[in-house]
Amino acid sequence: MDGAAADTRCRCETLGVSAEAAALLLAFAMRESEAPAVELGHALERIDQGLRPETGAAAPELTRELAACVRALQFHDRLMQQLAVIRNLLTRLADNPLPQMAGCGAQRWEELLAQLRERLAAETHDELFELLVRTGGVGLPGTSGVAHAEGSSELF
């Protein structure tokens, strides 16, 4: 094995280990943040019950505040979903046998990106992914409607 090949192999192995470590750290952080979010939800539930007299409704302004909390806390769930996409990306990177590939070549990277894109569940994930890989995809035609879709509803 010549020096350049050995260097490429070393870099690929380092990338694999880093990606695996990052995926583990991310999974740990996600697990750790779940309990506080759930506790916050419980606290909101208790506040809601406490604000309600046995037969009446809570004051409208407090109901509005609670609704704001419910809306805001949903972004934790969204963050978890987005982090899960990143975690999966890192896991996939770590699992790919980079040293056996032709020098971590650009062609292989494009193949990997294509595979990952296929796995993205939502447009928001797609946007995040494009942002992560710096392909300039955020704001491209076809993704601008995502913000408008948030909170929308449609009865069939």
Place this chain on the structure above:
Amino acid sequence: MARILAVDDSPSMRQLVKLALSSGGHEVDVATDGVEALSVAGKQQFDVVITDVNMPNMDGISLVRELRRRTAYRFVPLLMLTTESTAERKQQGKEAGATGWLVKPFDPDRLLSIVAKVLT
């Protein structure tokens, strides 16, 4: 007041949906995925089912399809509550038998008004 089954694999989302619907006077049970939801729905009758789409074991669209096969749920409103908003996925939900498609994040009042609408 209606009896509602909320299905989501995220603990915090289950809580928030439950909180929003309970504040409207509804009785809410929860399930973590489609498999558990089918089991719960088989033991008691719900007036409305609200489900996420992407879940482990059984996704929301498969759940709707399975529920529609059951006589007891043939005409029960089944709502999808998800981050997904593509026309393709909505069409899949519609074909499976979903009553409506709501995109997260939801507004509690809006959710309550939609539930009221599908119950009439």
